[in-house]
Amino acid sequence: MIDDIVSEIVTDFVAQLRRIDIDRPNILPRLLLWARKGALRVRARELASIEICAETPEPVALTAEPFMVLAEAVRCQVITPGEAKLINATRLEGQALRAYAARSEVPADRLYKRRRAAETRLARAIEEGQVSVSCDELASNLAG
Template identity: 85%
Template sequence: MALKDNTSSTHFNENALRAADKAFHLLVTGPRPLSVDGRAIGYGLPERPIDLLELKELLLKPQAGDELKDAVWAHLVRRSRADDPAWVIGCVGVAMPGLKNLAARTTQGCPAHVAEDIVSEMVTYFVAQLRRIDLDRPNILPRLLLWAKKGALRVRARECSSVEICADVPEPVALDGEPFMVLAEAVRCRVISSDEAKLINATRLEGQALRAYAGRLGVPADRLYKRRRAAEARLARAIEEGQVSVSCDGPASNLAC
């Protein structure tokens, strides 16, 4: 008899995200689906009521620009703050592609029960930031997802300390503007190495101190600083020249600073 796999490779679909996805689909089906008025948002949206399932699909299309995404997310977040809790579920549902990608990466290698806690905290952080996120700044969804990642890694660091969080460079994901995409695509295009991507991910996106990171690797901090600076310069140049074909919102846009 085959042993049941108890790792988290698919388990995250069974917990908080699956429950949220089910609730979301209940809200967007039937005679009165949860919808936005495309005329009120503008930026090329159809001038009619758009249910949130269709809206999610529209935002995933290549032609969906950053201004449209921010306008939509500003509208959704405001509704989540002012209306009934259905709009909180709506926000989670529209962000589901990014949340699922994040769950897959942050639960990799963890036991199923720990994966459940990781994903639960990830969703909790995401929802909490709906009340706090600055809607006047760009890249609303990428910033929400960075907070969700912070919650996930907080639990993972506590429960899975024996599993290296950045063991692998993440695969490209189908969400424009997420910084992990930029690093993964840059590695795939051989603009930076996997070790350089880990360095940037840890010290830029996760906020780890470069000196502490160098200490764990047993290398001089000055050497890592120069290596990071050179890698970020190559990455910024590749983005500018179009060699890395994903958008560069959020922290990735400041890599050369």
């Protein structure tokens, strides 16, 4: 399994080298994100073949994929879809908040405040167990 994961990391990293937009900032984090997604696909396939999950959702752990946590937080109405998009773009994809603000025609200071408030609500919801992602849900969404 480890060899499959490493192979997928390298394969996805190299594949994205040809497709990456070098005019956007944060090239390396974006490449690493793609490589990690490849590794998670392999891991999800392995987990799907080994049914080890309980029926009840588990609290979000550090191993849960961040975008899945955001999706679950939106589903639980902890954050809005717009806030999830903002956090995903500026935290996970590495886009500069000012550039994101310019594209969305919203003042950057307003987006900073909006993101901070959303992240505070999200952190509280995770700590309180309000946001959770089950293993089956995580595996099926990563595999797809």
